[in-house]
Amino acid sequence: MIERTFAMIKPDSVVRGLIGEIIQRLERKGLKIVGMKMIQISEGQADRLYEVHKEKPFFKELVSFIRSAPVVVLAIEGESAVSVMRRIIGATDSKEAMPGTVRGDLSCSKSMNAIHASDSPENAKRELSIFFTESEMLRYSRLDESWVC
Numbered sequence: 245m246i247e248r249t250f251a252m253i254k255p256d257s258v259v260r261g262l263i264g265e266i267i268q269r270l271e272r273k274g275l276k277i278v279g280m281k282m283i284q285i286s287e288g289q290a291d292r293l294y295e296v297h298k299e300k301p302f303f304k305e306l307v308s309f310i311r312s313a314p315v316v317v318l319a320i321e322g323e324s325a326v327s328v329m330r331r332i333i334g335a336t337d338s339k340e341a342m343p344g345t346v347r348g349d350l351s352c353s354k355s356m357n358a359i360h361a362s363d364s365p366e367n368a369k370r371e372l373s374i375f376f377t378e379s380e381m382l383r384y385s386r387l388d389e390s391w392v393c
């Protein structure tokens with residue numbers, strides 16, 4: 245099923261110059277970028293994105309890290325996009341993330357772990373709505389679209 249998901253290239257990747265490398269991996273897999281912007285995320289947006297972690301001891305650190313430099317927010321569309329993106333990004337902890345995944349290849353720690361991606365279709369919808377209006381998610385066809393299934 246064609247799904248939409250939310251992803252965010254985190255500040256550690258932005259300041260290391262890895263935006264292109266990460267986007268390239270998603271594009272090559274056949275995922276379609278339907279929305280993309282580079283932003284400084286507000287405290288309100290960070291709170292909403294990470295609301296499930298509000299009670300965690302690392303919450304404050306997480307919000308301050310995510311606001312420490314710009315991020316790139318992405319709306320991504322594709323066959324089973326939610327689970328495919330989670331597999332591409334890899335495990336949360338850089339030490340456990342498999343080689344070949346974004347985090348396995350590029351991330352340095354459990355907190356500075358390169359990229360975020362929604363973990364369920366429900367969260368994808370909720371997270372997309374924090375950063376994109378419906379009209380900011382664009383419609384177009386990729387030439388290889390019919391090959392991705």
Ligand SMILES: Nc1nc2c(ncn2[C@@H]2O[C@H](COP(=O)(O)OP(=O)(O)O)[C@@H](O)[C@H]2O)c(=O)[nH]1
Pocket residue numbers: 297302305306335336354355356357359360361363
């Ligand atoms: N500082 C700190 N940040 C953490 C820790 N665990 C998770 N995080 C951060 O919080 C984000 C959200 O955690 P989680 O939903 O469990 O992982 P994800 O869905 O794989 O990104 C992670 O991607 C990390 O950036 C921790 O123990 N310490």
Ligand SMILES: [Mg+2]
Pocket residue numbers: 363
């Ligand atoms: Mg998560």
